[in-house]
Amino acid sequence: MSTFLWGAFFGVAAGLVIAIGALFGVWGERKVSARIQMRIGPNTAGPFGLLQTLADTVKLVLKEDVTPVRADAGVFKFAPFLVFTPIAMGMAVIPFARGWAPLDSSVGMLFYLAVPSLSAIGTLIGGWSSRNTFATIGGIRGAAQMVSYELPRTLSVLSVVLLAGTMRPVAVMDAWQWWWIPLTLLGFLVYFISSIAEVNRGPFDLPEAESELVAGYFADYTGIRWAIFMMSEYGGVVAASLFGAAFFLGGFRLLPGVLGIVAYLLLAVLLIVAMMWVKWTFPRMRPDQLMTTAWKVLTPMALVQLAIVGVVIPWL
Amino acid sequence: MSIEIESRECVVDSGGGQVEELVVNVGPSHPSTHGVCRVIVHLDGEIVTKAEPVIGYLHRGIEKICENRTYNQIVPLTDRLDYVGSMYANWAYCRAVERLAAIRVPERAEYLRVIVCEMQRIASHMMAIGSSAADTGAFTMFIYAFDERERLVELFEELCGARLTYNYVRPGGVSFDVPEGWTDTLRAFTKAHRTALDEMDKLFFGNVITRQRLKGVGVLSAEDAVGWGASGPVARGSGVNWDLRKHDTYSVYPRFDFDVPTGSNGDAYDRARVRLFECYESCRIIEQALEQMPEGRIKAEGVPRLIQPRPGEAYDHIESARGSLGVYIVSDGSPRPYRVKFRSPAFCNLALLPLLAEGHTLSDLVVVLGSLDPVFGEVDR
Numbered sequence: 155m156s157t158f159l160w161g162a163f164f165g166v167a168a169g170l171v172i173a174i175g176a177l178f179g180v181w182g183e184r185k186v187s188a189r190i191q192m193r194i195g196p197n198t199a200g201p202f203g204l205l206q207t208l209a210d211t212v213k214l215v216l217k218e219d220v221t222p223v224r225a226d227a228g229v230f231k232f233a234p235f236l237v238f239t240p241i242a243m244g245m246a247v248i249p250f251a252r253g254w255a256p257l258d259s260s261v262g263m264l265f266y267l268a269v270p271s272l273s274a275i276g277t278l279i280g281g282w283s284s285r286n287t288f289a290t291i292g293g294i295r296g297a298a299q300m301v302s303y304e305l306p307r308t309l310s311v312l313s314v315v316l317l318a319g320t321m322r323p324v325a326v327m328d329a330w331q332w333w334w335i336p337l338t339l340l341g342f343l344v345y346f347i348s349s350i351a352e353v354n355r356g357p358f359d360l361p362e363a364e365s366e367l368v369a370g371y372f373a374d375y376t377g378i379r380w381a382i383f384m385m386s387e388y389g390g391v392v393a394a395s396l397f398g399a400a401f402f403l404g405g406f407r408l409l410p411g412v413l414g415i416v417a418y419l420l421l422a423v424l425l426i427v428a429m430m431w432v433k434w435t436f437p438r439m440r441p442d443q444l445m446t447t448a449w450k451v452l453t454p455m456a457l458v459q460l461a462i463v464g465v466v467i468p469w470l
Numbered sequence: 471m472s473i474e475i476e477s478r479e480c481v482v483d484s485g486g487g488q489v490e491e492l493v494v495n496v497g498p499s500h501p502s503t504h505g506v507c508r509v510i511v512h513l514d515g516e517i518v519t520k521a522e523p524v525i526g527y528l529h530r531g532i533e534k535i536c537e538n539r540t541y542n543q544i545v546p547l548t549d550r551l552d553y554v555g556s557m558y559a560n561w562a563y564c565r566a567v568e569r570l571a572a573i574r575v576p577e578r579a580e581y582l583r584v585i586v587c588e589m590q591r592i593a594s595h596m597m598a599i600g601s602s603a604a605d606t607g608a609f610t611m612f613i614y615a616f617d618e619r620e621r622l623v624e625l626f627e628e629l630c631g632a633r634l635t636y637n638y639v640r641p642g643g644v645s646f647d648v649p650e651g652w653t654d655t656l657r658a659f660t661k662a663h664r665t666a667l668d669e670m671d672k673l674f675f676g677n678v679i680t681r682q683r684l685k686g687v688g689v690l691s692a693e694d695a696v697g698w699g700a701s702g703p704v705a706r707g708s709g710v711n712w713d714l715r716k717h718d719t720y721s722v723y724p725r726f727d728f729d730v731p732t733g734s735n736g737d738a739y740d741r742a743r744v745r746l747f748e749c750y751e752s753c754r755i756i757e758q759a760l761e762q763m764p765e766g767r768i769k770a771e772g773v774p775r776l777i778q779p780r781p782g783e784a785y786d787h788i789e790s791a792r793g794s795l796g797v798y799i800v801s802d803g804s805p806r807p808y809r810v811k812f813r814s815p816a817f818c819n820l821a822l823l824p825l826l827a828e829g830h831t832l833s834d835l836v837v838v839l840g841s842l843d844p845v846f847g848e849v850d851r
Contacts, residue, residue, distance in 0.1 A: 191613040287494070357679055359607070360833070436679050438607030440833050441516070443682050 179388035217377030237276030296361030309456035353390035356433035505846035549635035560639035579643035594791035643769030702793025708736030738841035
């Protein structure tokens, strides 16, 4: 088949993976948060409430598509897709089995770090085009936050790249050794926290839960447009967990064969649940505290991790 | 939520330079859980230079309505003032009426009043701490606090049939005696509540992000607290050791052994912590009251249906969850009062908002408002 058809096929597949990931993500979030809060969560629609998200999606699709009168209509409608697509693209380079990734790129690690960051632009223009002061402020804060947390995340992933000596994700997984786990533990911590901040989740969700005080950057979005923002958030969570489970915790290299892939997916689910756990335990950080954490706490930690790795490498 | 820019003007700031000041209206209805409060905020970038609360959205003219109601008919109206702490408002009003009409309340009724008011204090503080937590994003804490509150509200429902507006404390006593098994459930609650409070302390107040959000925010000095008429946990958080239960004691409070928690820094963290520790003390009082409560009448003998006190005036105040709640009644000898005035602690505490919010960011404004714990039924009447 021609490359165009392959590309289209993988594009649709990536979209579906994220959509299903979001479906289970929302269900998981509601169940996990409920249990943390001594409740049960959805249990009526389908067994264990599994069909609840589907019911909610159907409801959202049937809603009226409202675009605010003052908003810049074209940009307003385009923004959710600009947030969603880069995250879907970023998932393409994550290896799922030994020697196989949907997109086997020789700069895959860089691809994963760089391409999903484009969604920061989507956040910004979504807030800006809403022509609503606080949506704009939310969008600006969101973009600033996502850009700031790029640095510690990139530096921590860089430590793994240095150990592997290559940026090709498949080759990094081939080169992975068990003693990388304790060596890059600090980096993993930095990566985990930065990823939570990247997807505007958990203690770092000021741009979207600016709604505690005023409207967030996607306040003016209704129905399925809002759902696309949510899907991209869960897509980001899934991608970050898969990436972290693969490169920092060993992924499918932990156990041989198919067991390895099962272990990998279980590890990723563990990380996803951990992100939800963090969100429902901690209050929200203030914007200035958020920036301080990125620049004054996480970046130095990532640099220390790099130094550790740099010292060890000559002995390899 | 209506958030509109009222104006954008160039003003000269304290440094002599020109800044563009944004005047933003944080609308009367917003997701923060405190009720209808409009705040007009002047912003210099992120910093609040001036925050002006505009109240009156819940004004129902209760004081005027009282002038056309008999003394017994006013009791349900007082429920709806501070709807989070109905028992207090009932009690303060009934004390004023009893003072005016020279009614002596039997002992059992006094003990019951103390018990329900301390339960109400716990319920109100759980609401206050839960809402503050929800404002900062800790939803789990909100649910935990409301779980505790739910147990109390269920006890109230068993006692007087209502979950929120109880109409329980009446002039001369209380309306119902405790049902079977109620005191045992209450004892079990106070035991379990202490464990829950410890958990909440660790979950919320021990959390590093909570400390970052609440410490140093909305600092109120002790002199300002006294000067601006703050009372309750707002004043005690600043170190002002003033609690009407101890310092202007009333009812059977002198018979109980309890402490009054005070803070030292006067910031939002201390105020919230004072509320938490008051719940421990309330548990102590409830346990002692349950032990000491005698048998007897729950309503004074000979209180007529239509209370007609001699002409005169009376003021009485109690320590509610929010502060010093006072009721002033002027009687002209008829069955209806000439004037009823409620001294609302939330109203006086809310006046501190401009002072406390200045110099902080917009996110801190919400935290400050939560730490003042206003209930707009009481503020607006």
